[in-house]
Amino acid sequence: xxxxxxxxxxxxxxxxxxxxxxxxxxxxxxxxxxxxxxxxxxxxxxxxxxxxxxxxxxxxxxxxxxxxxxxxxxxxxxxxxxxxxxxxxxxxxxxxxxxxxxxxxxxxxxxxxxxxxxxxxxxxxxxxxxxxxxxxxxxxxxxxxxxxxxxxxxxxxxxxxxxxxxxxxxxxxxxxxxxxxxxxxxxxxxxxxxxxxxxxxxxxxxxxxxxxxxxxxxxxxxxxxxxxxxxxxxxxxxxxxxxxxxxxxxxxxxxxxxxxxxxxxxxxxxxxxxxxxxxxxxxxxxxxxxxxxxxxxxxxxxxxxxxxxxxxxxxxxxxxxxxxxxxxxxxxxxxxxxxxxxxxxxxxxxxxxxxxxxxxxxxxxxxxxxxxxxxxxxxxxxxxxxxxxxxxxxxxxxxxxxxxxxxxxxxxxxxxxxxxxxxxxxxxxxxxxxxxxxxxxxxxxxxxxxxxxxxxxxxxxxxxxxxxxx
Amino acid sequence: xxxxxxxxxxxxxxxxxxxxxxxxxxxxxxxxxxxxxxxxxxxxxxxxxxxxxxxxxxxxxxxxxxxxxxxxxxxxxxxxxxxxxxxxxxxxxxxxxxxxxxxxxxxxxxxxxxxxxxxxxxxxxxxxxxxxxxxxxxxxxxxxxxxxxxxxxxxxxxxxxxxxxxxxxxxxxxxxxxxxxxxxxxxxxxxxxxxxxxxxxxxxxxxxxxxxxxxxxxxxxx
Numbered sequence: 050x051x052x053x054x055x056x057x058x059x060x061x062x063x064x065x066x067x068x069x070x071x072x073x074x075x076x077x078x079x080x081x082x083x084x085x086x087x088x089x090x091x092x093x094x095x096x097x098x099x100x101x102x103x104x105x106x107x108x109x110x111x112x113x114x115x116x117x118x119x120x121x122x123x124x125x126x127x128x129x130x131x132x133x134x135x136x137x138x139x140x141x142x143x144x145x146x147x148x149x150x151x152x153x154x155x156x157x158x159x160x161x162x163x164x165x166x167x168x169x170x171x172x173x174x175x176x177x178x179x180x181x182x183x184x185x186x187x188x189x190x191x192x193x194x195x196x197x198x199x200x201x202x203x204x205x206x207x208x209x210x211x212x213x214x215x216x217x218x219x220x221x222x223x224x225x226x227x228x229x230x231x232x233x234x235x236x237x238x239x240x241x242x243x244x245x246x247x248x249x250x251x252x253x254x255x256x257x258x259x260x261x262x263x264x265x266x267x268x269x270x271x272x273x274x275x276x277x278x279x280x281x282x283x284x285x286x287x288x289x290x291x292x293x294x295x296x297x298x299x300x301x302x303x304x305x306x307x308x309x310x311x312x313x314x315x316x317x318x319x320x321x322x323x324x325x326x327x328x329x330x331x332x333x334x335x336x337x338x339x340x341x342x343x344x345x346x347x348x349x350x351x352x353x354x355x356x357x358x359x360x361x362x363x364x365x366x367x368x369x370x371x372x373x374x375x376x377x378x379x380x381x382x383x384x385x386x387x388x389x390x391x392x393x394x395x396x397x398x399x400x401x402x403x404x405x406x407x408x409x410x411x412x413x414x415x416x417x418x419x420x421x422x423x424x425x426x427x428x429x430x431x432x433x434x435x436x437x438x439x440x441x442x443x444x445x446x447x448x449x450x451x452x453x454x455x456x457x458x459x460x461x462x463x464x465x466x467x468x469x470x471x472x473x474x475x476x477x478x479x480x481x482x483x484x485x486x487x488x489x490x491x492x493x494x495x496x497x498x499x500x501x502x503x504x505x506x507x508x509x510x511x512x513x514x515x516x517x518x519x
Numbered sequence: 520x521x522x523x524x525x526x527x528x529x530x531x532x533x534x535x536x537x538x539x540x541x542x543x544x545x546x547x548x549x550x551x552x553x554x555x556x557x558x559x560x561x562x563x564x565x566x567x568x569x570x571x572x573x574x575x576x577x578x579x580x581x582x583x584x585x586x587x588x589x590x591x592x593x594x595x596x597x598x599x600x601x602x603x604x605x606x607x608x609x610x611x612x613x614x615x616x617x618x619x620x621x622x623x624x625x626x627x628x629x630x631x632x633x634x635x636x637x638x639x640x641x642x643x644x645x646x647x648x649x650x651x652x653x654x655x656x657x658x659x660x661x662x663x664x665x666x667x668x669x670x671x672x673x674x675x676x677x678x679x680x681x682x683x684x685x686x687x688x689x690x691x692x693x694x695x696x697x698x699x700x701x702x703x704x705x706x707x708x709x710x711x712x713x714x715x716x717x718x719x720x721x722x723x724x725x726x727x728x729x730x731x732x733x734x735x736x737x738x739x740x741x
Contacts, residue, residue: 052624052627053624053625053627060618063613063617064612067653134611139607139610141604141607142604142669143622144574145572146597146622146625330575
């Protein structure tokens with residue numbers, strides 16, 4: 050069992066080490082750290098409390114970086130793990146080996162953890178260097194910076210590696226559903242903490258898997274407001290500072306114990322992942338659908354004509370490509386039914402709270418799935434031999450995204466035009482193009498649907514809330 | 520002392536994918552030696568092989584390795600199994616040798632011995648010069664030979680090969696064929712093929728899979 054775990058670990062580490070992605074992350078993390086921390090004379094900050102910028106100390110340098118990692122940057126860690134080189138495993142031969150799935154799970158988990166902790170190490174070193182640049186020399190305490198950063202962010206990133214593993218242990222969660230579940234977990238982990246931020250003690254800290262609340266809120270009133278992400282404009286108090294006792298929060302009752310328990314939970318998840326692991330399915334094992342669901346099936350093909358003439362060249366090949374991309378994006382019977390329902394519903398239902406978010410959500414799933422598929426190396430080798438270049442095909446993909454969105458929004462657009470309302474038309478074009486552009490760009494960069502899907506789900510959530518407020 | 524190789528027995532095994540019945544109450548006993556599975560594309564050869572290799576489970580019927588029935592004996596069978604499917608998501612970033620050693624670890628083999636055995640197999644299939652190269656630079660044929668090579672690691676008693684000679688040139692087919700013939704002397708070897716002369720000569724049985732049924736075809740020399 051140990052040999053299996055060691056082998057799974059070393060092979061994964063080799064793959065990480067030889068991939069471009071890890072070195073990019075190790076480079077980007079320290080550079081990014083500079084933009085996450087506000088200097089002494091800054092007028093804005095990623096983190097603010099009571100409309101003021103926290104005083105920069107060694108403790109806040111570490112805690113600030115830790116808080117930003119565990120709130121804003123965790124999805125990037127998840128995307129990295131799900132879309133990186135180790136997403137493809139030789140399961141066809143692994144799953145018929147006598148090796149323990151638990152041992153394989155622990156080996157891979159350890160490699161994922163090592164990769165993420167390497168990024169954390171790079172960020173810590175960057176934080177220490179930044180502290181020497183931004184603080185008086187005598188106030189820099191590297192140990193405190195590292196301690197604060199690792200206590201907050203360490204268990205959180207280890208938990209991401211565990212979640213990746215458990216999601217990949219079951220068939221349904223290996224694909225888009227896993228990404229959606231992670232998105233829900235991430236959002237919920239922030240929302241729940243925000244709701245209970247006035248509570249103290251071990252129980253309250255256990256609600257905070259990301260561990261960012263106690264260090265941030267410890268020295269504030271129960272009703273204090275704070276912002277992570279720079280969404281709130283730092284107003285009159287821009288030049289004034291607030292001293293946050295983040296070290297006090299970290300050493301407060303129950304915080305360290307809760308971080309240790311979360312670390313323990315994260316370390317146990319690979320065991321669960323190994324126990325519940327379900328092998329892949331080589332062929333389709335769908336059961337025969339019930340009669341009324343037959344409408345969702347593709348149906349019988351049209352009758353073949355043996356005397357059919359060879360296809361001639363299209364008059365407008367690029368237009369044909371756009372239509373082909375649109376068909377691949379949303380051409381299935383299920384997608385067509387959904388598109389038709391949204392198109393009709395748009396006449397009757399409100400755009401901003403119903404049709405707009407629903408159309409965007411459908412486009413997120415349809416476009417990212419197609420982007421992930423169409424950017425696979427093997428397929429690219431084939432498609433680049435076509436009349437249109439790969440870049441032209443990607444451009445057609447973006448137009449197809451707009452086309453599908455307009456199709457879904459046609460009812461709302463028509464209804465809007467009768468009342469002089471242009472918002473559905475403008476938004477359909479904007480987020481259709483934006484979503485498709487994001488999907489194909491990230492799909493091409495990562496050769497996976499995970500990165501664009503998760504980022505677009507976050508964008509969709511923001512759009513949903515923005516739509517509700519307008 | 521020579522080891523007794525059990526037979527792999529399938530009794531009334533059926534497999535269905537959605538509406539399609541791929542295998543229909545197949546009963547067959549695979550004896551030690553090379554058995555070829557032929558038939559048209561999509562006839563169910565790979566499905567039959569997957570069931571034998573414990574990569575999938577039948578909807579009905581029974582599979583037994585000697586006197587031990589699956590799925591209860593699956594773990595035991597996997598200890599003596601070598602499997603080379605048609606398509607494997609090979610880890611491009613690893614070298615062929617690293618991948619083979621990882622597979623050896625999963626099979627519970629000693630690393631040092633597995634390394635030596637792999638080098639010998641790689642030499643035999645004409646892959647030796649590339650074992651320390653990354654898989655990303657491998658051609659289709661080299662990938663196929665690598666997957667085949669890992670299936671022979673250890674002392675497998677049941678070897679399931681899904682078209683191992685596809686995409687190979689004549690010389691490579693002969694090399695692989697020679698190894699299969701050697702392995703078949705001490706194992707039950709099942710191989711799907713479109714009747715490749717390089718390997719059919721040593722077959723003890725040829726079965727045709729078609730329309731869900733498995734029927735014997737006269738073996739060469741019989």
